Amino acid sequence: xxxxxxxxxxxxxxxxxxxxxxxxxxxxxxxxxxxxxxxxxxxxxxxxxxxxxxxxxxxxxxxxxxxxxxxxxxxxxxxxxxxxxxxxxxxxxxxxxxxxxxxxxxxx
Numbered sequence: 001x002x003x004x005x006x007x008x009x010x011x012x013x014x015x016x017x018x019x020x021x022x023x024x025x026x027x028x029x030x031x032x033x034x035x036x037x038x039x040x041x042x043x044x045x046x047x048x049x050x051x052x053x054x055x056x057x058x059x060x061x062x063x064x065x066x067x068x069x070x071x072x073x074x075x076x077x078x079x080x081x082x083x084x085x086x087x088x089x090x091x092x093x094x095x096x097x098x099x100x101x102x103x104x105x106x107x108x
Contacts, residue, residue: 024089035086046101047090049083052076056087057101 046055
């Protein structure tokens with residue numbers, strides 16, 4: 001996709017959606033994701049919800065298995081809707097990383 005193709009779509013966003021788009025772009029450039037942490041000796045260094053031991057790949061895999069956001073919030077009462085939004089944004093930005101984590105943990 002080229003920037004010219006994306007320009008019209010970006011301009012059509014609401015102000016709050018534009019803020020979210022800017023945050024997503026800034027996070028992807030800096031590698032510093034709001035609400036997502038990576039610590040070498042915690043959860044094998046996998047991306048996880050900040051201040052938890054819930055890896056992003058676990059949420060993605062559960063979502064694929066049919067769990068809704070509401071189901072995940074019930075199953076993991078320590079996380080919020082914002083945490084899920086951060087996880088989905090991270091997973092979308094790094095699909096290869098998430099797939100690899102899922103594959104590694106299927107074998108384990």
